[in-house]
Amino acid sequence: MSESAKTYRVIQWMTGDVGQVGVRHFAGSPVFDLVGVLVHSKDKVGKDAGEIAGIAPTGVVATNDIKEIVAMDADCVFYTPIIMDTETVCRLLRSGKNVVTTSGFFHPSPDFRDAGEAIRAACRDGGTSFHGGGIHPGYAGDILPLTLARVMSRIDTIQVYEVVNVLEDAPIDHIDWMGFGKDRDKFLTEPTILGLGLPFFAQSMYMIADGLGVTIDEVTAAEVDVATAVEDIPHDEGVIPAGTVAAQRHEWTGWVDGAPLIVFHAIYVTAGPDQLEPAWDWGKTRYEIVIEGDTPTELTLQGVRRADGTMTHPGYDWTAMGAINAIPDVCDAAPGWLTHLDLGLIRPRGLVRR
Ligand SMILES: NC(=O)c1ccc[n+]([C@@H]2O[C@H](COP(=O)([O-])OP(=O)(O)OC[C@H]3O[C@@H](n4cnc5c(N)ncnc54)[C@H](OP(=O)(O)O)[C@@H]3O)[C@@H](O)[C@H]2O)c1
Incomplete structure (x- = not known):
């Protein structure tokens, strides 16, 4: 056949x-x-x-x-x-x-x-x-950087950004389980769902390193950074109260020969700069791969509006199809x-x- x-x-x-x-x-x-x-x-x-x-x-x-x-x-x-x-x-x-x-x-x-x-x-x-x-891990933070590496002559660092506008592009349960609406100090002293996921994401770093023929010494996590709501942020199931956590940024680094080689940034926001303190402006939901080296190279992966004007962030479709294919x-x-x-x-x- x-x-x-x-x-x-x-x-x-x-x-x-x-x-x-x-x-x-x-x-x-x-x-x-x-x-x-x-x-x-x-x-x-x-x-x-x-x-x-x-x-x-x-x-x-x-x-x-x-x-x-x-x-x-x-x-x-x-x-x-x-x-x-x-x-x-x-x-x-x-x-x-x-x-x-x-x-x-x-x-x-x-x-x-x-x-x-x-x-x-x-x-x-x-x-x-x-x-x-999947999409990440399983594609954006491993296959895509390795695919870009194919056209590079030297790689100094690989930055992978995952930016998610939660209220527009993620299921509503993300508000709760990601800890939005929590008191800032409480949030920063408790484990976060994304932080707990680090070993899963780190697999992508090891995959890149194996693909490039280098060895990761260790993977470290920077202090989580947050922005708080300057006013109540309403959503389908309630409100993120003013003064509480409304955006979070995680940064994880894979070190090779004592220097950062791969840096993953996970940025989840529930509002734009007008409603955040500090006024973070991360733009659209997307994956962005930025490779410093020769030649410096960038790639952005994002959903596109359909002909009828509708737009759903394809995160779950990408996740499923990345594996199914x-x-x-x-x-x-x-x-x-x-x-x-x-x-x-x-x-x-x-x-x-x-
Ligand atoms: N690598 C990537 O890019 C990526 C991205 C997104 C998600 N993921 C992973 O993909 C997997 C599926 O994600 P998802 O968003 O589809 O998950 P989900 O919607 O939260 O849940 C998956 C299903 O698990 C079942 N379930 C719920 N509670 C359960 C319990 N107490 N015990 C046993 N089963 C239970 C339910 O199945 P039924 O509804 O059929 O009853 C539920 O719909 C997760 O492991 C997630 O972390 C990976």
Whole structure:
């Protein structure tokens, strides 16, 4: 069978923001057959996956029975729970199904090296492969810098900016779980959800370093910086009170030979400069890669307004598709934990549908 005619049987594991993009894509793509859907929420059990994802019925009914899903015959599980469970992933791999995920392991950095051995063992036992992808980690802070590196003759530093206008471009639950509306001093003394995510983002730094053939000495985090609201900032579910945290900036640095090589900036704001103290002005939601060296090079990745004037930040679509487009190559590869460096340039299939 020619590669273009090949199809892959897939299971969608959980139907949150990312998983619903998966269901919609699998339902509309000639490359994938959706054969199973696992959900956690009781009210989704027994529903057609299409109803859950806001599209026409798919004929696949959601279950919360993990055993039923593990027993299914499929080429790949698109695994998108809130937190990756290594044992569950190993069980799926041993059951003969490849696993592609947005939820945890992207590259064997020191934090993931040992647990990665369990994954590799399960891949060997099941004759299967595992891959992690997404938008960041999994694309903007690793594939894009490495892709730009291809046209550089010297690299001094790589800066990666993730800027998110939360009220416009992120689900409303981000207000609460990211700690907006908290007292400034309380926010600065407590762990933050982004700060806790550093080991996950650091995997991208290790991937860049491996790709460039250098070794990261350590990854450090600067003090978190915040801006507060100068007035109440209303949103769909309440208000960020004046004087409380309304924007946050995290900076993480990967050091090589005692000097910063890779700097990640995570900037989440709920208002523009008129409503912030200090008057931060970070502009549009985007990823920006700035490479200092020879020749200095920049790249901006951002969503574009549709012809009908609507604009939704494609963060979750990019996250899901960054991983999903690798599924055919992952399924066709030899068994193992396949990082972007192992997969090389993947060949997204079924995207051109005239
Ligand atoms: N690398 C990247 O670029 C990137 C970007 C965004 C997100 N992510 C990761 O991708 C994964 C999915 O993100 P998401 O935004 O889709 O997540 P989400 O919407 O917050 O939740 C995913 C799903 O997990 C299930 N769930 C909820 N509570 C649960 C519980 N107590 N126990 C077990 N399952 C529970 C629910 O499934 P049902 O609704 O089906 O019941 C929920 O919809 C996360 O790990 C996230 O960190 C990665």
